[in-house]
Amino acid sequence: MQTQGKAEKSLTELEGSTLAIIKKDGPCTPYHVRDVFKCSPSDIWSGSAGAVYPLIKRLCKNGILKSKSDSVGKRKRTLLSLTRTGERALKGWLLDIESGAEIGLDPMRSRLHSSTLYTKKELRSYVKKTMQHMMNSIPAPKSKDPRVAEIHQVWLSHRRAAVEEVLEIILR
Amino acid sequence: MQTQGKAEKSLTELEGSTLAIIKKDGPCTPYHVRDVFKCSPSDIWSGSAGAVYPLIKRLCKNGILKSKSDSVGKRKRTLLSLTRTGERALKGWLLDIESGAEIGLDPMRSRLHSSTLYTKKELRSYVKKTMQHMMNSIPAPKSKDPRVAEIHQVWLSHRRAAVEEVLEIILR
DNA sequence: CTGGTCATGTAACCAGTTACATGATTAC
DNA sequence: GTAATCATGTAACTGGTTACATGACCAG
Numbered sequence: 001m002q003t004q005g006k007a008e009k010s011l012t013e014l015e016g017s018t019l020a021i022i023k024k025d026g027p028c029t030p031y032h033v034r035d036v037f038k039c040s041p042s043d044i045w046s047g048s049a050g051a052v053y054p055l056i057k058r059l060c061k062n063g064i065l066k067s068k069s070d071s072v073g074k075r076k077r078t079l080l081s082l083t084r085t086g087e088r089a090l091k092g093w094l095l096d097i098e099s100g101a102e103i104g105l106d107p108m109r110s111r112l113h114s115s116t117l118y119t120k121k122e123l124r125s126y127v128k129k130t131m132q133h134m135m136n137s138i139p140a141p142k143s144k145d146p147r148v149a150e151i152h153q154v155w156l157s158h159r160r161a162a163v164e165e166v167l168e169i170i171l172r
Numbered sequence: 173m174q175t176q177g178k179a180e181k182s183l184t185e186l187e188g189s190t191l192a193i194i195k196k197d198g199p200c201t202p203y204h205v206r207d208v209f210k211c212s213p214s215d216i217w218s219g220s221a222g223a224v225y226p227l228i229k230r231l232c233k234n235g236i237l238k239s240k241s242d243s244v245g246k247r248k249r250t251l252l253s254l255t256r257t258g259e260r261a262l263k264g265w266l267l268d269i270e271s272g273a274e275i276g277l278d279p280m281r282s283r284l285h286s287s288t289l290y291t292k293k294e295l296r297s298y299v300k301k302t303m304q305h306m307m308n309s310i311p312a313p314k315s316k317d318p319r320v321a322e323i324h325q326v327w328l329s330h331r332r333a334a335v336e337e338v339l340e341i342i343l344r
Numbered sequence: 345c346t347g348g349t350c351a352t353g354t355a356a357c358c359a360g361t362t363a364c365a366t367g368a369t370t371a372c
Numbered sequence: 373g374t375a376a377t378c379a380t381g382t383a384a385c386t387g388g389t390t391a392c393a394t395g396a397c398c399a400g
Binding site: 023 | 192262267269273274276283302317320327331333338
Binding site: 218222230 | 359
């Protein structure tokens with residue numbers, strides 16, 4: 001039983017992330033939101049125009065976001081911010097236990113669950129190369145907050161540790 | 173430059189996982205493939221009929237899978253196996269470094285990148301509850317191989333460790 | 345004056361979702 | 373006999389993708 005009038009179905013990951021970006025980076029343009037997704041370390045969200053603009057239009061229509069026109073010189077733009085409903089929805093997303101507990105998608109995990117399809121040699125070499133590639137080429141999300149980069153590195157290290165421990169189990 | 177005649181675009185995660193299932197579990201039905209996805213620890217793939225049957229039809233048409241009719245009593249079914257092309261495609265997927273290095277989607281990671289939107293108390297409590305929920309209620313993929321359950325537990329523990337270390341950084 | 349960035353959007357397409365529909369077989 | 377499971381599929385919908393298109397502004 002919600003106290004809400006409307007059905008208030010909970011936000012998707014893309015919607016929640018979008019609201020979080022807009023909340024953090026103040027009134028900002030859809031272009032900026034796209035940019036954040038484009039520079040994110042995961043390639044799950046391409047941040048394509050065809051995804052972001054319609055999404056934002058939808059959120060505005062649902063009263064989650066409000067937009068206001070602005071211009072810098074002759075160049076026009078739209079500044080987005082959260083409505084009160086939007087703030088509530090974001091809070092709900094941030095504190096959603098079921099969703100947060102979800103293990104999501106990890107391509108290496110999928111592959112290791114099929115470890116019987118590799119030879120041991122193959123697997124060892126594959127894991128080594130892949131983890132090397134990850135450490136060298138997955139970019140941190142760009143942020144003014146210096147901790148974001150640090151946190152990113154911690155994530156990568158833990159992922160590597162997990163993969164290597166699983167590899168041990170498989171090979172032992 | 174491929175030695176292939178056909179374009180051979182690489183498999184998606186769902187396609188690769190599907191081939192891996194069929195390869196591991198011998199000639200099997202689409203129904204079985206669905207079942208594996210339905211019981212997987214991640215809810216990324218629902219294993220809905222509307223996803224699996226068309227996917228398999230597609231893979232058959234592309235010469236990746238071959239199907240053969242079978243019946244148990246009056247009940248008809250289709251048994252799937254990989255073609256030679258399919259074996260090659262699967263190998264390619266299993267050994268794809270770029271894809272394996274991808275960090276994919278992790279709902280908790282997304283949220284922790286927006287840690288400034290929580291109060292410290294809120295965040296501590298959220299993480300604790302969420303990790304508890306994960307350890308208690310994310311099912312291991314069902315498999316005859318006993319290591320699969322063990323590996324699953326290792327993954328969960330590492331994920332918790334990662335989340336907790338990141339939390340330390342945020343709160344310090 | 346050219347290339348990069350800021351800025352917004354659309355169109356065709358694709359792959360997944362939920363919900364529906366059917367029917368045989370097996371276990372209680 | 374009835375509920376669960378095995379088995380296959382479709383239809384309407386949703387929400388992403390790539391590719392295309394336009395235009396202002398700024399730095400060299």
